[in-house]
Amino acid sequence: MTNPPNILLIYTGGTIGMVKDYKTNALKAFDFSQIVDNIPELQQLNCHIKSISFKEPIDSSNMNIKYYVDIVELIEKNYTKFDGFVILTGSDTMSYVSSAVSFMLKNLKKPIIFTGSQLPIGDLRTDAKENLITSIQIAASQEDGKPVLAEVCLYFEYKLYRANRTTKISAEQFEAFTSMNYPPLAESGVHLNFNKHLIHQPKNKHDELIVRKQLANDIVILKLFPGIRKEVVQSILEIPNLKGVVLETYGSGNAPTSKSFIKLLEDAIDKGIKIVNVTQCAGGSVIQGHYETSVALNKIGVINGKDITTEAAIAKLMHLLNKNLTVLDFKFLFEKSMRGEITEVE
Incomplete structure (x- = not known):
């Protein structure tokens, strides 16, 4: 029997990490270190979850290449300790960030799933819990002891896309992203169905991860x-x-x-x-x-x-x-x- 996968949750900022203080009606940061206590449904997943949060959450509008490097360095530092990664960012620039991360990591053999939400995790009608729970489930999905996915993806509202194929199309709908030129890699309904013929398979299974941190922004x-x-x-x-x-x-x-x-x-x-x-x-x-x-x-x-x-x-x-x-x-x-x-x- 294989050990349950270890999943690292990285919170950088964004709407998903906000909860409402019902005494003041103000939004405050969600404590992701207590995520299993706050979202008990996660206990049903066969995986161990740890979390890291940026010291100062970054609004998606303030994203830049310095934070791209911060995200990638957290993955690099923890790459051998974890079987999958879930990155929480603001949805407005998520396609830009996740696309960049896909190019910064070569010979990737583990899943990196970007997700977020249109409503804060503490909102009554939030989309955050489903996006988060399913993203973790996807990151933990294995076959024969190996991850089903080995690429940078974006999950939102029941669909998993290759991250560098996505565009945000709605500021109001829960179905905020689309991938017009490449089909979803997985779809979540009653069952979580992977479209395996569309998923990238690493060619050289023994090549080590190469991290590229030098980016030009001119x-x-x-x-x-x-x-x-x-x-x-x-x-x-x-x-x-x-x-x-x-x-x-x-x-x-x-x-x-x-x-x-x-x-x-x-x-x-x-x-x-x-x-x-x-x-x-x-x-x-x-x-x-x-x-x-x-x-x-x-x-x-x-x-x-x-x-x-x-x-x-x-x-x-x-x-x-x-x-x-x-x-x-x-x-x-x-x-x-x-x-x-x-x-x-x-």
């Missing part, structure tokens, strides 16, 4: 809209020390064909700035060169983001820009799947 998102002025585009592309641009284009990667616009992009690329073409659409893929309106982008060296999300594109740029790669190697690595963030057509 990056900008440039979202196109009809009538955007040349001066606006120029001012963005001339930001001092700019290294990368996520260019949010129309449809399947289309952009204005005016010579002045293309020249601005070309000049930026010539200066070494990496420009990635990502669609503004919620779902679907960039097919660069498919229409005349994206042929010029191909010619000047714009990188094809394919069906990557904006959140994952930012994370991937942060990861790759510090690697001192040649132009060709950078383009090759960005356009291929590194952590399951892009659909590769066989």
